[in-house]
Amino acid sequence: MVLAFLLAGQGARAENDVAGERALEIESRPGVTTAFYLTEPAAPPAAIAILLAGGDGSLGIQPGEAIVAPVAFGRGNFLVRSRWLLAGQGILVATMDAPSDQGWAMTARFRQSEEHAADIAALAAWLRRQGGDLPVWLIGTSMGTLSVASVASKLGGEIGGVILTSSITRGHPRHSYPPNGVFGLGLExxxxxxxxxxxxxxxxxxxxxxDAPRLLDSMVKSPRRELLLVEGGAPARSAACQAMSAHGFFGRESEVNAAMAAFMRPAGPR
Structure with a gap:
């Protein structure tokens, strides 16, 4: 296990340009569509990432909508609001919405389903065709880590790697997932x-x-593992489990995205 720290005041590497963004959709299962934002780096990408937001995963993407400027920074889910930062680091980014047959919202139970895995597999295949068969990584935050853990255990080698941020590791009475969260979803x-x-x-x-060190240690078959512990950032503007707080790496978005991109590049750890 490699342990890294991001401390207050530590800067990120310089960002590359972003070519732009499109709102698209594909048929991810027969009769079911899944929309996503495709954010493209200006230079040829080093890897592909599918971002899975927290909460109910509902983004309200309208396929074909005109996007002429970067996403308004400082609002919404950590991965959603900072997707341009990740693309600026040379990653082809697909930010995935909930599918049409779920009313464009995902329950914890659906995140653990074969149907969810099929939607992600379909998007991954589409992205590989667009991105020159590069590896497709799954990145989730908060409730999105349920998706990453469950789907990665189902898809195996179809996925190039996984990144879990603010991982769910404890149970919640209002959500149907294992009492130990992602630990119970096949990460081993x-x-x-x-x-x-x-x-x-x-x-x-x-x-x-x-729980983060034990979570990384649980992935005993992973050939390369890294734990990133973050400190510092901006004062919270939301409740503890909401995105504008340490839970959403508020004020540390640039550094976290740079670190994730560095781990995804073929050269490996920083």
């Missing part, structure tokens, strides 16, 4: 590179940062 079978990102100041009761 994941045999691809894996990164776990946690903020030392995350006080959300279902994503305690103290």
């Amino acid at each position: 079978t994941v045999a691809v590179p894996a990164m776990v990102v946690a903020h030392a100041g995350d006080s959300c009761e279902v994503t305690p940062p103290a």
Whole structure:
């Protein structure tokens, strides 16, 4: 296990340009469509990432909508609001919405389903065709880590790697997932590179940062693993389990995205 720290005041590497963004959709299962934002780096990409937001995963993407400027920074889910930062680091980014047959919202139960895995597999195949058969990584935050853990255990080698940020590791009475969160979703079978990102100041009761080292250690078949512990950032503007706090790496978005991109590049760890 490799342990890295992002401390307050530590800068990120310089960003590359982003070519632009499109709102698209594909048929991900017969009669079911899944929309996504495709954010393209200006230079040829080093890898592909599918981003899985927290909460109910509903983004309200309208396929074909005109996007002429970067996403308004500082609003919404950590991965959604900072997707241009990841693309600026040379990653082809697809930010995935909930599918049409779920009313454009995902329950915890659906995130663990074969149907969800099929939607992600279809998007991954489409992205590989667009991106020159590059590896497709799954990156999830908060409730999105349920998707990453469950789907990666089902798809095996179809996935190039996984990154879990603010991971769900404790149960919640209102959501149907294992009482130990992602620990109960087959991570011990994941045999691809894996990164776990946690903020030392995350006080959300279902994503305690103290669980992060054990979470990475649970992926015993992963050939390359890294734990990134983050400190510092901006004062919280939301509740502890919401995105504008340490739970959403508020004020540390650039550094976290640079670190994730560095781990995804073929050269490996920083």
